Amino acid sequence: MEKNLHVKTMADFAAEGKEPEVLFWVGCAGSFDDRAKKITKAFVKILNSINVDFAVLGTEESCTGDPAKRSGNEFLFQMQAMTNIEVLNSYDVKTIVTTCPHCFNTIKNEYPSLGGKFKVLHHTQFLNNLLKEGRLKIEGGEYKGKKITYHDPCYLGRANNEYNAPRELIKKLELELIEMKRCKSNGLCCGAGGAQMFKDAEKGDKEINIERTEEALETKTSVIAAGCPFCNTMISDGVKAKEKEKDVKVLDIVELIVTAQDL
């Protein structure tokens, strides 16, 4: 039943002498992490279903440098950034869409002064635009009418002031959104940012992802939606730790769309 994904690289396009409409920046999690790969695929399915002419960098993509920068390794960050910018500029890339708010923030805000000036969109923003242009149609499906809560990724929300795009999509899916106590600009971090994803937490009385998951569970919804592969991992782990994985699903918004549209 799994349809073949149609994915071309920048190099493929260049060989054909063509330019894609948009570059999909997959990111490290989206490329390698088993859970996040599903999100990548879901997004591609949507793009394929409405014939968006997109490309990926494939093996020419490399880490944006975000975790290095936020660990304090400015050298490594700038090396990564400049290498990536060189590749992107060599293909004359203008618009980038990404499923990872960390990649989004870094390319959008920190690449310009190093010579990388692109229009950068988070996948929820990109899909919203398609929706407005009438190219994408979304309606309620399997989850229609169900209660859902949405976790704002720090690097999409607070960092870049995007609270609406994901919520618009949820509305289109005809889901009932129950907000957590701390949402939007008050949203609580999942615990992964600032390179915390890659290390154990300092001593304390609780893990941050547990604190956040408990809050999400308080909404008594059957789905916790997120828009970031790292948040997804952290909250999925939280749900597991709370032994709720039977009742509560942690899904990216694109996965909800894919199920609803039966793609």
Place this chain on the structure above:
Amino acid sequence: MFEYLPNIIFVVVLFLGLYFFSRNLHRLYRNINLGKQIDVSDNKKQRFINMSKIALGQGKLIKRPISGFLHVVVYVGFIIINIELLEIILDGILGSHRLFSSYMGSFYGYLIGTFEFLAVSVLLAVSVFWIRRNVIKLKRFFGDNMKGWPKNDANIILYFEVVLMVLFITMNATDLKFQEMNSGNLISGYIYGFFSDYSIESLHLIERASWWAHIIGILIFMNYLYFSKHLHILLAFPNTYFAKLNNIGEIDNLNSVTKEVKLMMDPETAFSNDVSESDEIDKFGSSDVMDLNRLQLLNSYSCTECGRCTSVCPANITGKKLSPRKIMMDTRDRIEEVGKNIDLNNGNFIDDGKTLLNDYITKEELWACTSCNACVQECPISIDPLSIILDMRRYLVMEESSAPLELNNMMSNIENNGAPWPYNQMDRLNWKE
């Protein structure tokens, strides 16, 4: 000659008050300038708007409605009542009594009436503040380093306000001439009743005493500011003006690093031009206050110690040592220590073997931050504790190579295979399968 004695004393007192105040301001300016220069000359219009909204308009305080409302009361009261200060000063110098009353006619009554109303509102608001701090013991006013001076400071200022307001009302209530005008004695008119069996002489004495105590109190208050979190009533303005304008998610790219990375990536240019121009290699990141920039130091002096940042910090909420408020308070304590060191050593800083890193802020605190920006978002006067945390991490990583082992692994993965995990870059498209 004798009749001018009060005028002379007044001028001397006023002069002393202003002299010490300007000395404090000068010290403040000098200390902030110990930090690195930072270019904040862009976009003046937006900066002005931010300052008007956030500092003048108290735009971010409304987020917590109760404390926000009370704060507006105290703030508006404070500013408006200070108009009265002008009259007090002129009276003091000229030896006049309620100089403005003869020029303003009935408007004078309205003005003083407003002041009295505000004074009572301030008293009420301050009482609630005191109760929140000392009876209800709101969580954000405690924890980390809110002991000793910071704790007393918060209460002292409340008492100060109470005393000043009470003196203001008493001064009006015992002022026979003012009470006879019977306009503007909105509150003091009632208090006047308490003094009905006092003789004219003792009334006059109380009035004079309150008047003097009030103005001297204000001068002391002014000089107290430098040592208090209440410096924010002045610094909130420059602080919000100079605050970062870009998306808060953006972290600045270090120029010194850009230069080096460019040389590394393109060795040809390394030899072709401006190598000679390479100014003294900066230290990367910050281990002490002099490595921070001036905005960060201004931030530390502006901090109101309100704890909003800490109360939303995910690390702090889950019991980690990190507290963004403590980062700001430590920075201020250290820059003060450095400033004193300079004062004692004729203008030179003599190494005291201490640094902001380790002696004030520990690595454990620094590594607990998720860079979530909640603290930055929450701060009512646009302070950025995260930028200090990151600059110190930069020092730890680039100068000391002392990141936690797991982060070192993550970074060497990025260096070797372009991902934080040990996967091969050539496998980047394998998700497709």
